[in-house]
Amino acid sequence: MLEEWFQLPESRRSHATDAVAFAFRLLRDQPQLCETLRGNAPELIANWLMSHLHNANLG
Numbered sequence: 001m002l003e004e005w006f007q008l009p010e011s012r013r014s015h016a017t018d019a020v021a022f023a024f025r026l027l028r029d030q031p032q033l034c035e036t037l038r039g040n041a042p043e044l045i046a047n048w049l050m051s052h053l054h055n056a057n058l059g
Helices: 002-007 016-029 031-058
Strands: none
């Protein structure tokens, strides 16, 4: 999942809304990746990506 995130151009992964949009697209396109996350999958994925987004903005 992280690999797909970093394949996006930097301009498409620089804001919180980018992380949320990516999470929803990932769930739509590859639901099998998130079967164990159940109903709160979008929130968990977005939170996970937000930590990487924050770290990328600091670096």
